[in-house]
Amino acid sequence: MLSKIIKPVYKVEKIIKSPIFAHSFIFAHSFSSGFFKKTSLFGNFANDTKKEIEKYLAKGCEQKDGLLKEHEVYDVLSLAGMQSPFHQFFDCRETSGETSAEKIRKFQERCDPSKIYIAKGVVRYKKTGLLVTHKTEIGALMFGVKYHDLPDAIAKMEGKFRGTEFELEGILFAEMVDFPKGFGGEFLLSGYQDPFFGPCVAFGLGGTTVEYFKKKMRPNNAQLFLPTMYDFSTFEDQIKRLPLTELSTGLVRGVKKNLETETIFKTIETFRSLISHYSAYNPDADYVIEEIEVNPAVASHSRILALDGVMRVRKKNAGELMQIKSMKPLHKIRHLLCPKTVAIAGASSTGTNNPGNIILSKLLKKGIAKEDIYLIHPKAKEINGISCYKTVTDMVRKRGNNPVDMMLVGIPAKFAGQMIMEAINEHAAESLSVISGGFGETERGEKIQKALEETLEKYDSNPKKRSVINGPNTVGNICVRYDVDAQKEYSGIETVFTEKQKSSATGKGSPNVALFCQSGAYMLSRMSDLADLVAPSVAVSVGNQMDLSAIDFLEHFLPSKSITTYALYIEGLNKGDGIRLMSLIQKARDLGKFVILYKAGQSEAGISAAKGHTAAMANDFGMFKHLMSHSGALIADSFLQYNQLMITTSRLTSLYSQLNAIPKDSKVSVAALSNAGFEKCAIADHLFNEESLKYCKLPNWSSETLRELQGIFKKFRIGEVVDLQDILDLTPMMTDDGYDMIMRAVLKDPNVHFAIFSAVPETQTLLTLENEFPKKGSLYHRLVNLKKEFGDKKSFVVVIESGPKYDAICKALIQAGIPTFRSADEASWVVSKLISSIRRD
Known part of the structure; x- marks a missing residue:
């Protein structure tokens, strides 16, 4: 758990003045409630007390x-x-010209005759000078020593270590307390x-x-x-x-x-x-x-x-x-994602399918002019009509020592390290994207990476000359829209080195999501899995996080005007990134935004796998999950949950304002209904757990709603089959029209804050098949109308069970802005997570 945390940075005052991070240090001076509001971040030590403490620390x-x-x-x-407890220390090495007996007599006078002591030898290894902290193993403990036995105990302890590999510095006699x-x-x-x-x-x-x-x-x-x-x-x-x-x-x-x-x-x-x-x-x-x-x-x-x-x-x-706020020049991330000038090392003069050429082709299609692209190649004079330069230095000299916005490095690690070092020292680029692998994942590469990190640190105090680096081992980035700057919005580029026809992603879906992943394959597969449903406006593969980390990108994009969900896949943390992430999650909650996390390495086997993948630092998942949940993150335990959270949060953008309008001392009232009894049980089982019970409950129906529901149950003749309960059972007899009437009654109830509407669609009374749901009056159209009518006031999710025949209606509902699940337990789990995240203190 211990490490030397060495990072030259600016003064703390700069953090405190930052509007984005002010919350991180507000509590340094005044905690919000309870006992600890009386304390300050760095303690309340008086100067005299600090001086006394530091005398010991100096020792x-x-x-x-x-x-x-x-x-x-x-x-x-x-x-x-x-x-x-009362204690006295006998220094075995002290020499004051006294006899041993006189020395022991004076020590005994300092001790309390009424107490019984435990004797603890303070022992060091003679060879190394290191203190022995586990006294039991070397027999440096004696119990039940009475006052008159103190001299004998001293003699026995000194005799025990005389002529051994240990040096006895002294003996601590501490009172044995009950x-x-x-x-x-x-x-x-x-x-x-x-x-x-x-x-x-x-x-x-x-x-x-x-x-x-x-x-x-x-x-x-x-x-x-x-x-x-x-x-x-x-x-x-x-x-x-x-x-x-x-x-x-x-x-x-x-x-x-x-x-x-x-x-x-x-x-x-x-x-x-x-x-x-x-x-x-x-x-x-x-x-x-x-x-x-x-x-x-x-x-x-x-x-x-x-x-x-x-x-x-x-x-x-x-x-x-x-410091909690990153001291890297994160504003240069714009140069990484929205460059006007680009250098590429790794394009081939003979092939077209290597990563450098694929990225070059994408940049040209994006509209970056050939004269704004600089290729670095040891032999070629030009590639695709673009001039080549033998070295990074040659390129930057050609530009009059002005850096390009972004430099992409896609050559083997044994050559890439030297080239990156040259780019850093020459300030050849404001940002670098390193797709080369073999750095932190191998012993030789780790040494190269360490040297690069140390070189970067030298420029921390001169941010104008400091480049920012994404990678190594990144598969690239996608930036559709960049709106972090208050005054201007930018269109970004794509540097993913895989071909577009290999991806299922369509670019269609909710764009209000940012995706920051330590695994590039995870990033790409999320975008394919969620094709037509979620289309992140920013997606970044951070690779080994040698410099920029997923947490840096979260910090930088948090002020974005359009992004409301930030989804992170993390295999390891950089120094200080745990506490930064907690603070950023809290800030996101203050802004009404969601942060979704999946942490790899949840088991011993997972930790081992993560270590060998992107050189992740393995750490305690239990501690990570607890602390991130405490700060309000949405922790996914599976990839399916991760996808579901992305879909749901990208559509429930008003949920924070809706739930925060409820008094703090009140619970969120969640209404639920289904036409199948097993789903009622699933909803109750997964909506409520030890955590969520503090924040949500089933509704107490208003008298008006009760009368309306009873009337509907009577009209559709289900009151004879089932009772009116907290979770409504509509039975398979309920029609599209009946569903609509009940859902409206539920959403109109002032005691209801959120709703789960579920249907097992295999019933002739519902229009749910692919050729049925587009018809007027179907459950689909009724849900879409409810979304339009109640969306800003109350949120709801939908469950449609029963397999691939109903994929079409589910996809259509999600595209209409309604989070839709394929099972009631999954929906209830997500709702439970959302409410707990928003309502926790």
């Missing part, structure tokens, strides 16, 4: 491993606000610098069984992992609902109360303040606490005490500062 930095001794950890925690055994008495508390999410706090079950319970318990029930750069007040309810908190605060029947909730909050705040203040994100910090862990901490006499402590620290590097 840690003097050690090879950066580790503080356990009693020093206790002292730092005490300064930050957490208590530890605490409740079992659940609710022991805790794990830690802080660490996560390479993706920044400073984080972990809180949960402690003791020796913690790993066992993490495997056996439901996700996020054994422990919580909480990024401190995100609005920490939003985690309060999760902390309260954690089984450990409920057990320790006496909320479980038959379990004794050991602590107040506020005591838990205060202890977590100690770790949050320390790990945030001493992080690469704090411009005023001189040190970085890489990790701090107490396992166990225990409940004792209404306090939480640290019974163990590990802390690793390092000096912060010069210029090291991480």
Whole structure:
């Protein structure tokens, strides 16, 4: 979990002034609610307290491993606000001219005769100088030491390590405290610098069984992992609902109360303040606490005490500062997607089917003039009437040292690396698209990529001269419409190196979607799978994310006037991109926009596969899913769900305003109906889960609606067969006309906020076949009319079961702007996700 997070950037003030990212730092000064509203992002340490803490941190930095001794950890925690048992440290190396007996006598005077102690040897390896953190394995623990036995305990510990590979620096004598055994008495508390999410706090079950319970318990029930750069007040309810908190605060029947909730909050705040203040994100910090862990901490006499402590620290590097807002010149993405001048390395003078030639052909068809295209080729003088240059330098000199907008590199990695390096140093292009593979995926290529990344970092402080790079291993990009700039809209290009006739994509469908994928094949297959239904105005394959990441593209396109859904496929994260993504998702929600995520590497096998694909950084999927869901992302567990979410969100563009008009203390009322009993069960089973139950419910029909529904049931003679229930059963006897009357009654009910209309179409009473639904009065036409009448006021989705005979009506409904599913469980799952995402705090 630890890594050196080194990134020279601009000052934090620039982020705070940014309108797009203001939300990311608002909570740094004033949390929105609850206990943590009283705290600041980087802690509330007084200057004197900081000076004392940093004396200990400086000591840690003097050690090879950066580790503080356990009693020093206790002292730092005490300064930050957490208590530890009474303890005294006996320094075995201290020489003051005293006899050993006199030294021990003076030490004993500092100890409390009424207490019983545990003796912990502070031991280092002689060969390496590294601190031994697992004392049990080397026998550096002694339990039940009484006051009068202290001299004997010191002698035994010194004798044990005399003449061994270990050096005994001293012995920590800590009071053995009473605490409740079992659940609710022991805790794990830690802080660490996560390479993706920044400073984080972990809180949960402690003791020796913690790993066992993490495997056996439901996700996020054994422990919580909480990024401190995100609005920490939003985690309060999760902390309260954690089984450990409920057990320790006496909320479980038959379990004794050991602590107040506020005591838990205060202890977590100690770790949050320390790990945030001493992080690469704090411009005023001189040190970085890489990790701090107490396992166990225990409940004792209404306090939480640290019974163990590990802390690793390092000096912060010069210029090291991480920020939530990208410091890359992302405005140059426009040059990548909408270039006026292009350079290509990789076009062939003899063939036409290689990637470089296919892309060249697409650029010419798009209307880019030959004189604005520059080909780099070691031998050819011209290709297709376009001049060639032997090197990148030759090309840029020809242009009077003015960079082209975009340079495409499609040559083998062993040559591409040197060419990209030349392009960066010569500032030959504002942006580069690297379709070459073999970089991060191979050991040799990884070295080349690392060198390129280090070269790019040198230009971070000079954004005018810094290029942005997409790839390596990208299949290219498609940009139909670019409207990020407030003043002007641009038409983009396509650099996908596959031939158009191989794709099922038609360019028709909802254009209000952006697709950013780490897998190019995934991007292309989404566009083919959703042909005629979704046609993203921007689709980018980010490949290895050597420079630009999917999160960078999300940040850049978030202000787009036309895009309302952002769909991301992620195999790995770049440094700091986890916390950035959380903040961007929250910003998207503030703007009434959707962010859909599919994260590869959800299992051990999946992690292994992702590693070998686009050089993805594998990380904990459970933590990723929890944190992204918390910030409001729509997490797809399958490709089918991903497609369904894209179709649905691209059509329900008014859903945010509709649901946010409902008072916060009220639940979203979801009406549902079907002509098949099994679908009623499926809707109830999949609409409601532990999460969605907090946000949605079935409707309480108004008296007027009840009367109207009863009249319709009577008219169509189904009242004799079924009762009027929360989820309406229309039976296979219901006609198109009856469906229309009931759906209208449902949507008119002021107590209904959303609806699921389902039909198993294999009944003679409904016009649903391909040759039937175009007829006037069919269910299709009635649903389209309802969409026109109620679309801006209330949203609904439709379910049409029963296989390929009904593909035509489903496709027609989707093209008419109505999200339509092939099964009730899938529809209910999507609705549940949407409501939970929009309504969560």
